[in-house]
Amino acid sequence: MDSRPAVTNGFPVFSVLAPPEQTVPMVFSSPHSGRDYAPEFLESSRLDPATLRRSEDSYVDELFACVVRHGAPLLAANFPRAFCDPNREPYELDPQMFDGLLPEFANIRSPRVAAGLGTIAKVVASGVDIYARRLPVAEIERRVAGFYRPYHRQLEEMLERTSRRFGWAVLVDCHSMPSVGGPADFDTGLSRVDIVLGDCFGAACASPISQAFEESFTRLGYRVVRNTPYAGGFTTRHYGQPRNGIHAVQIEINRALYMSERTHAKLADFAGLADDIDRVVADVAQQLRGRDFP
Numbered sequence: 001m002d003s004r005p006a007v008t009n010g011f012p013v014f015s016v017l018a019p020p021e022q023t024v025p026m027v028f029s030s031p032h033s034g035r036d037y038a039p040e041f042l043e044s045s046r047l048d049p050a051t052l053r054r055s056e057d058s059y060v061d062e063l064f065a066c067v068v069r070h071g072a073p074l075l076a077a078n079f080p081r082a083f084c085d086p087n088r089e090p091y092e093l094d095p096q097m098f099d100g101l102l103p104e105f106a107n108i109r110s111p112r113v114a115a116g117l118g119t120i121a122k123v124v125a126s127g128v129d130i131y132a133r134r135l136p137v138a139e140i141e142r143r144v145a146g147f148y149r150p151y152h153r154q155l156e157e158m159l160e161r162t163s164r165r166f167g168w169a170v171l172v173d174c175h176s177m178p179s180v181g182g183p184a185d186f187d188t189g190l191s192r193v194d195i196v197l198g199d200c201f202g203a204a205c206a207s208p209i210s211q212a213f214e215e216s217f218t219r220l221g222y223r224v225v226r227n228t229p230y231a232g233g234f235t236t237r238h239y240g241q242p243r244n245g246i247h248a249v250q251i252e253i254n255r256a257l258y259m260s261e262r263t264h265a266k267l268a269d270f271a272g273l274a275d276d277i278d279r280v281v282a283d284v285a286q287q288l289r290g291r292d293f294p
């Protein structure tokens with residue numbers, strides 16, 4: 001089943017792929033694969049669409065569409081990360097971007113804001129400024145209320161429903177990463193492994209769950225590390241509360257495995273990677289089905 005239940009100004013905010021019956025305590029999310037670039041956003045940007053896409057986790061929603069066959073739902077944002085980033089606090093904002101005063105509670109000093117990658121990003125992932133002039137401060141609430149909050153309300157509902165049904169839940173937050181560390185990363189210029197699993201160094205997820213993903217990818221020949229250079233973003237930290245029965249793990253996939261980072265075109269190996277992700281999800285789902293974690 002494919003549904004688009006939330007619409008803002010005619011813009012479908014997210015998509016939900018769900019099995020006829022959920023059979024595993026897993027919820028998958030793809031917050032950065034959105035590629036619906038609204039005309040008004042493109043008009044407000046000084047960048048062309050191809051450059052804006054540098055912040056995208058392109059096609060991650062397609063790579064993980066297989067989860068439905070294994071009894072788990074997938075939530076995917078349709079709006080692009082360069083427009084509004086749901087893997088941030090709701091008000092991680094750079095005051096220099098806006099014409100007007102920010103809310104007093106805004107987080108203006110986070111490392112993400114300093115890098116230009118707050119809830120409303122200042123730059124694309126390559127470090128190029130998105131806007132030629134300041135945005136009206138009213139644009140903050142338009143994007144947070146119209147896009148950010150509907151996405152998280154849906155994610156919360158899916159996790160609550162899963163927890164009620166199974167007694168616990170695992171959120172798998174799905175991303176892709178540049179093949180080489182960027183200018184704002186601590187691994188600038190260094191080649192990266194195939195898969196990075198982030199569980200906030202064990203604080204967001206029981207170790208056997210992270211280990212199940214790691215071992216499954218490793219058996220298929222992928223180079224896997226945990227928590228370096230990505231330990232988990234806002235979604236993993238916020239929802240991952242093992243003591244309350246909600247676990248969260250972030251998966252970062254090296255983009256060079258499946259796409260051209262210059263043109264965003266899929267590589268011939270795209271289908272092979274999708275098949276391997278299918279195998280990993282099937283393997284982990286089988287391990288978790290019928291189990292119980294505190």
